[in-house]
Amino acid sequence: MRLFSALVMLLAAGLAAAAGPDRRIAITVDDLPWASLGDGAGRPLDAAMRAHHARLMAAIRAGGDPVIGFVNEGKLGADPASRAERTAMLRDWLDAGTELGNHTRGHVDLHAVGLPAYQANILAGEQVLRPLLAERGQHPQWFRHPYLRAGTSAADKAALAAFLAEHGYRIAPVTVDHSDWIWARAYRNVLDDGADEATLARLRTGYVPYMMAKVDYYERFSLALLGYALPQTWLLHANELNAATWTALMAGLDERGYRRVSLAEAMADPAYARDDAYTGRWGPSWLHRWAMAEKKPRAFYDGEPETPRWVLDLAGVESE
Template sequence: MSKRLRAGLGMICLLSSLCVHAQAVDRRIAVTIDDLPWQRIGQTPEASLPAQHAALLAQLRQAGVPVVGFVNEDKLEIAGQVAPQRLSMLQDWLDAGYELGNHTYGHVDLHEVGLPAFEDAILRGERQLRPLLAERGQMPRYFRHPYLRAGRTPQERAALSGFLGEHGYRIVPVTVDNGEWVWAFAYARVLEQQPAGAAREATLRQLRRGYVPYMLNKLDYFEHQSQALLGYALPQIWLMHANELNAVCYAELVAAAQRRGYRFITVEEALRDPAYARGEAGYDGRFGPSWLHRWAMAENKPRTFYAGEPEVPKWVLDLAGLEGE
């Protein structure tokens, strides 16, 4: 056998091995959408809300993957009273087959209000949700921390976990954290503040075109983090919100992730992975990092471990009116 032929066969074997390895990566992901019934409901004109809501649900139906939506019950109210049209938005989610969880009343920050007030916000956050689900033979079983802030001490985290367990809740972590909310704020501000016309549409189109690649880059980053920390591709849990941007981009984003090799699963299936038994331990700061990074901190990974995370571009921050994520 000639050297050239041996070299060629060797290259074929190498490429075949790489392909087998690539195919062996089990890319699974669950979608969660926070801040129902609508993220910026206080800034969204009431007259435009039904159309925006319908557009988002149409995107969800087009994508056709499981979703858990997390509710802030204060967003159901106008002047302190539950608005029937806003409550019906949650009913639309349930009619479409999606599950709803508790995101507290008022989207409160545990690290600011303290544990007793936070526990009260959890209970106030199920006053409409629990009977709404009971009508369908269901009960709320999932909880999501606002701002992903889960407690600044092991004792606080343990007390909160115990309280949630007593009330039938399981914490739903976030592993694929991102600045999606910044892109969405930018998109909404352009819609609200710029006059209709070619210039506004060009800016909106630029945001739409940039959003999906940014989110895919985040997927790649956290898949790498999972491999580096755990040695395998964790079934990820993806954070998004109910907003104007996802009302036009969500189906495209899901399709792009599927082309990347991701299979969309339920939160319940994702949480079966034993890594999630690690809980919230590892981070005692004031912010709310990805659970993958919490676990890395628990293992005292060096600062270099966290390098390379994609950032929201400055032009998007400027459009959102923000200095940083």
């Protein structure tokens, strides 16, 4: 009987190996209601901005995937009419079935402003968010660090974690990171310069393979570091380029066998209980943080796709 059980287990393991990794990914979107809306008094949304937002919402609704968006309340503006219009954009996200989390009020850098100001900005970032969610019997549960900068000392990281827990938040890490902001800036620059359709099309057709190459890279990284395909957490932004390519991005995941899951499901994987001991100045992927904690050699990180020079030039950015 024991021999039979062992054979069954071996057969199951063989079938699982033949089927390939269990590919799961949580879709997270930063800088709501829209990345290019700056802080300040605010201005009425123009027709183009409304169209981009509507296109993104339609794609998310059509996909029916779990998605969470992270809000910068400073982008709601101070003018009452503009504020109401932009708050309605957040309601659109909720109507599309997404969750909403806190991304600070002003997209502030913890390493620049210090812990007390950062904590105050987190609380300022839930003045609309918390009652908005309460309308639907929900409350904010997730916090995403702007720039993925999470603290330059173990003491600050521990104090921030305690503060977030006290206010009912869990940290939302990122494992699949990239430079979509550079591609989006290039796309927005072309739109602002008169929307040359050939260049916009070139950006769209180049962007999706770039993003899929990043997903592939972090899958390989996970297999090398952890020995299995981690349920990934993928960072996107609310911007014009992602609105135009959302369906193609999801199709790319489908081609790779990725099942979209909630952030909570992804975070249930035991790897996310690993300590984030990184205290450097930048904001790398959590997979990179864990690898650095294990003192992996420089070559371990090789092979990460880079943004092409022509995209950097269109974005007006010197380097990633």
